[in-house]
Amino acid sequence: MPEVIPVCHCGNLAKLNTSWSNDNPGMRFFRCKKFGSRFRKPCQFFSWFDPPLTPHSRIVLLGLLKKVRTLEGARKRERRTWLLVLVIVTVLLFLKA
Ligand SMILES: [Zn+2]
Numbered sequence: 001m002p003e004v005i006p007v008c009h010c011g012n013l014a015k016l017n018t019s020w021s022n023d024n025p026g027m028r029f030f031r032c033k034k035f036g037s038r039f040r041k042p043c044q045f046f047s048w049f050d051p052p053l054t055p056h057s058r059i060v061l062l063g064l065l066k067k068v069r070t071l072e073g074a075r076k077r078e079r080r081t082w083l084l085v086l087v088i089v090t091v092l093l094f095l096k097a
Pocket of ligand 1: 008009010011012032033034043044045
């Protein structure tokens with residue numbers, strides 16, 4: 001955690017967030033809680049917390065993120081398949097009884 005939390009333009013303590021974009025994977029940044037156009041008086045305060053990634057670190061991180069997302073997708077599909085098998089077996093047992 002940061003030792004010093006910056007105060008944004010509107011006087012609030014900035015919030016620490018993490019970016020998961022392809023350009024800045026895993027990079028933390030401070031942003032006002034009123035950042036964005038959905039607020040009537042938005043605050044544009046934005047400041048990076050982490051130093052920039054080296055090109056190699058960025059490539060490694062993106063590769064790992066891609067693997068994690070692929071495995072999560074496979075796990076979801078597997079869970080759906082097992083749930084379907086469970087429903088079919090339950091229905092078959094119910095019809096047989
Ligand atoms: Zn602000």
